[in-house]
Amino acid sequence: MLALGVGGFSIGTGEFVIMGLLPEVARDMGVSIPQAGHVISAYALGVVVGAPVLAVLAAHWGRRALLMALMAVYALGNFASALAPDFASLAVLRLVSGLPHGTYFGVAALVAAALAQPGQRARAVGLVMLGLTSATLVGVPIAATLGEHFGWRAAFAFVGIIAVAAVILVRRWVPAMPPSRNTSPLRELGALGRRQVWFTLGIGAIGFGGMFAVFSYIKPTLIEVAGMPQPLVPFALSLFGLGMVAGNLAGARMADKALMPAVGKLLAWSIVVMVMFVPAAHHPLTAALATFALGTLVAIGPALQIRLMDVAGDAQTLAAALNHSAFNAANALGAWLGGMAITAGLGWTSTAWVGALLGLGGVAMFAWALASERAARRRQ
Structure with missing residues (x-):
């Protein structure tokens, strides 16, 4: 490893x-x-x-x-x-x-x-x-x-x-x-015909966008809203990295215990972090702690990666690779929407409300995926 x-x-x-x-x-x-x-x-x-x-x-x-x-x-x-x-x-x-x-x-x-x-x-x-x-x-x-x-x-x-x-x-x-003996380019493309693959990618592209909506503008938020001295900003950013490491390890363990419940819980956690970020951003200490919590949202990554493997059938390589396409789509979507909120004059902390809405979108996609899977099982 x-x-x-x-x-x-x-x-x-x-x-x-x-x-x-x-x-x-x-x-x-x-x-x-x-x-x-x-x-x-x-x-x-x-x-x-x-x-x-x-x-x-x-x-x-x-x-x-x-x-x-x-x-x-x-x-x-x-x-x-x-x-x-x-x-x-x-x-x-x-x-x-x-x-x-x-x-x-x-x-x-x-x-x-x-x-x-x-x-x-x-x-x-x-x-x-x-x-x-x-x-x-x-x-x-x-x-x-x-x-x-x-x-x-x-x-x-x-x-x-x-x-x-x-x-x-x-x-x-x-x-x-x-x-695999049966692997071929055509078979890999077959992943794109599986609804659960698209649902999983949608959860990542939408539900994970909140982290990028906030983090893309974290430096000016820490300085302008929290009043954090500029020399301390690198320390706060290191807390974000520490949160990523902790979230990654914790999320992986949760996914091994119960995969889909872990995805649902981590989406809910992302909404909690976003809502908490708004008041926390107004003080240097709480803003630093909120930045750590923001990093933990990466916890959903291993869970979605395993979910893609489970629903991709024979198209394992393409489905697994698309996970990171979804995360980069989340990067672009979150940063763009966060920037729009700031440009509209809603303030630096408005990025967290954007993130909360994206988290709700991820929850909606997650619920749709579960309903679709249950319906498919009933038809079998």
Whole structure:
């Protein structure tokens, strides 16, 4: 599991570090900070597009070979990003770097679940995801420090080095696992014809959007609303990373005990966190604690990953990879709606009300999925 987690650590570091280096990128490339933010969108687009496309095209690949190839592409994409001569090429290279993201996590989750002890599939998937969540605590601060002292290009070079290490570790420690005999691109596409796959993706894309609605604007919220001194903001953000780690581990255990009840409880928890965030955001201490609670919402990730495996039938690779497409859709949706609320003059804490509404949308999708599943059973 460690080898798979190192790959996740590399991807998590590469995904999040750019958010703290946008001023340096903008200054070096001669663009505004909002324009520099387009490289984040380019990466997310790469994740959304790459997950289904690569999962289908690589249906015949052995899983260890596929994991190594995906991390090799990720390494090359980050090394190339560090050498980008202009902003347009950087945006294209960030899109390319995002292509392996979803497929890597999907395939790694399948491998982890296959190697897990009975009744511990979600915990095994949670260990893979631990690489992603721990990156916010360790990898991103290291890469950001390198970026501040040696330039933003050094941060991407660091990510590339970790990705190379992941290729080596996967080759050494992950057993060769050939694909199923019946696997084919056409069969993988069959996942898109399963209603429960779409329901699960909908739960992730809508219900998980609340975290991004708030976190996308967490820094100005902490400073402007909570009155937190700027030097303390990194500490509060580290609490968010700690919350992600804690939530990931707790959510995985809940999913192993009772999968669908865990999904329902975690959606309800997301609404509670959003509602609590509004009053908590007005004091530095409670705002910091609320930021920790916000990070725990990632707990739903392992549960939805296992649910996709259960409902995908023979189309395991595509369904597992699409989980991260859904999460990146949640990222885009949450940040967009939160920004609209702020632009409308509703204040920084209005993002939490947006998040609560998205949580309710996730609950509605969850209830619809259960009703549809019950109806299908009655027809059998």
